[in-house]
Amino acid sequence: MTAPADPLIAEAAALIGDPTRARMLGVLMDGRARTAKELASLAGVSAPTASGHVAKMTAAGLVSVATQGRHRYVRLAGAEVAELIERLMIFASVARPAVRPRTPAEAAFRKARTCYDHLAGRLAVELVAALVARDLLRRGHDGFEPTLAGERWFRARGVDVARARCSPRAFARCCLDWSERRDHLAGALGAALLAALIDGGVLARRKDERTLDVTTIGRRFFAEEVGLPDLGALERPGVLA
Amino acid sequence: MTAPADPLIAEAAALIGDPTRARMLGVLMDGRARTAKELASLAGVSAPTASGHVAKMTAAGLVSVATQGRHRYVRLAGAEVAELIERLMIFASVARPAVRPRTPAEAAFRKARTCYDHLAGRLAVELVAALVARDLLRRGHDGFEPTLAGERWFRARGVDVARARCSPRAFARCCLDWSERRDHLAGALGAALLAALIDGGVLARRKDERTLDVTTIGRRFFAEEVGLPDLGALERPGVLA
DNA sequence: CCGATCCTTCGGCGGCGGCCGAAGCGTCGC
DNA sequence: GCGACGCTTCGGCCGCCGCCGAAGGATCGG
Known part of the structure; x- marks a missing residue:
């Protein structure tokens, strides 16, 4: 068998591999939570685009989202x-x-x-x-x-x-x-x-x-x-x- | 400034993010050198496809290639x-x-x-x-x-x-x-x-x-x-x- | 030399995925 | 309630990239 997790690492890497998502993750590397809108502007994309990226990264466990009122705060999912x-x-x-x-x-x-x-x-x-x-x-x-x-x-x-x-x-x-x-x-x-x-x-x-x-x-x-x-x-x- | 290397990490991650390349890298994780053909069959793709992948990964510094006669041996570029x-x-x-x-x-x-x-x-x-x-x-x-x-x-x-x-x-x-x-x-x-x-x-x-x-x-x-x-x-x- | 083997480049096909604008839903402030 | 605001979903466009078959070096064995 090859490494048991090959498809999984490919999935994670592919997510990080998009320049826009990489920029977002770079921003989040300071450990602070950001609203989706902040992320969009810091990454230089429109709100819908950023929203899609956040959804994907959340599903993959790269970031976690906390809803507070009408804001959704995004942060890195963990130290890993x-x-x-x-x-x-x-x-x-x-x-x-x-x-x-x-x-x-x-x-x-x-x-x-x-x-x-x-x-x-x-x-x-x-x-x-x-x-x-x-x-x-x-x-x-x-x-x-x-x-x-x-x-x-x-x-x-x-x-x-x-x-x-x-x-x-x-x-x-x-x-x-x-x-x-x-x-x-x-x-x-x-x-x-x-x-x-x-x-x-x-x-x-x-x-x-x-x-x-x-x-x-x-x-x-x-x-x-x-x-x-x-x-x-x-x-x-x-x-x- | 955001992390200075954001585009670079995206490039590397995008390379690993392709399932076929991930499979190849998984194979190479044993540290052994493989010929391009071996890699192709282990990854389940044709020789031309594998060749293209190897070229990209070499350019990015993920793997290194040693030519020996008509064989080209591929291995991980390093411990990093x-x-x-x-x-x-x-x-x-x-x-x-x-x-x-x-x-x-x-x-x-x-x-x-x-x-x-x-x-x-x-x-x-x-x-x-x-x-x-x-x-x-x-x-x-x-x-x-x-x-x-x-x-x-x-x-x-x-x-x-x-x-x-x-x-x-x-x-x-x-x-x-x-x-x-x-x-x-x-x-x-x-x-x-x-x-x-x-x-x-x-x-x-x-x-x-x-x-x-x-x-x-x-x-x-x-x-x-x-x-x-x-x-x-x-x-x-x-x-x- | 000549075929066999390994590998590459090329061309074309097909699909995935990022991007945006418009529209819809929920929440807050007045 | 009624806008304003934040966010998401939807639809459509477009470009990138992985894939293969065919063809073109390169190298070895005889």
Whole structure:
């Protein structure tokens, strides 16, 4: 037998393979829910067209829809979808090494962005490395596991570790970073951490984008509480000390 | 800006999204090189059709082609492709939980198979777990790292650890297993281990399939040298002790 | 050399699917 | 209630792409 799921993977891939749907999924990769109309305009198609796409993607389990009044909010169906799309980006960057010059927007995107509901980019990778170096986080059975000191560190920053731990989804998975090719923190703990960082004014979302900005508060935070003093260096290629 | 690579991921996904190409890629997931004609017959299409598909996938970097005399051997372009397809299988199994009864063929496939050039399936994740439990393998910076005793263990089984380490590709990555949702050993070390196990008669490939069979030699090997006595249990769902 | 084998290119056919405008349905605000 | 708004369904158009058979290199065996 060949792989048992061949037709299924073809179906999913074909859905992602349409440029318009790919654009929609790219928009949804920030983890936010969008109304069908927003998606239509962000993807550059008419409302009926977008509606059809959403219906197909819903049926296939790529996105989920929540009806609220006369609005229908669309979001990625789950972490598996986000990881799948991240994989596609990784493949694309390997298959077609970027020739074009790196724009400032792309540099910022590589530095810090959301990956579904957690932090990604060089900042995310360096953050994990720093936590591991301080023995606040360890690589465990599957994914990560905070140490006792680490649990305190997370709690002090407003992350409800206990709540994350009993979440139905994986607690602290590792997720391969598209731009860095190194693991960052995903799972319930990763999501809670990103929420806390945004809530604490450390990171700021942009409208309609996945890119995240480090605030003034954030620069102090990463310098003093994580040990990453020179965030500017994160935008430049190369290995950080 | 939306994700910078949206059109690129759409292109790759669209290629995988064709059922015939998906079937071809599924065949190639065993890591073996196939002639165009073999691919055509395994995918159930005529030679010209297969040729066109191969040309497109080559241009996109999904497969690579090596000309040898009048044969053209097609293989997956690299580990990124295999990991991408594995992700698609993971998504598919989450989105459409298998309703159909589990066939013997599928049970064997879940138990042991190739994932591109390394071992996957329940046997693979249990093998990694056993090596970690014996402190022969540890989770490291990115992926795995054998301990000193582990290096000896690998070498004694015919794995050239030093050679794998200076291979251009990643040394010992972790790769998320489709059926088990746990990591198994990939990268140059994983590839070398699979090669050594097949060479040593522990595992046997099937013709035209990814499924691997554990030989009589293999049952002794896993019982005595790994500490997995009851391989039959691997075919049954549930957690092994 | 000459047939056999492998593979490709070409031309033409057919169908799937994305796209839009118009029209229909449900929900909210006044 | 009655518009306004968000969304969906419907119908029709159009282009893309997968498919095959036939024909044209390319390479091997004798």
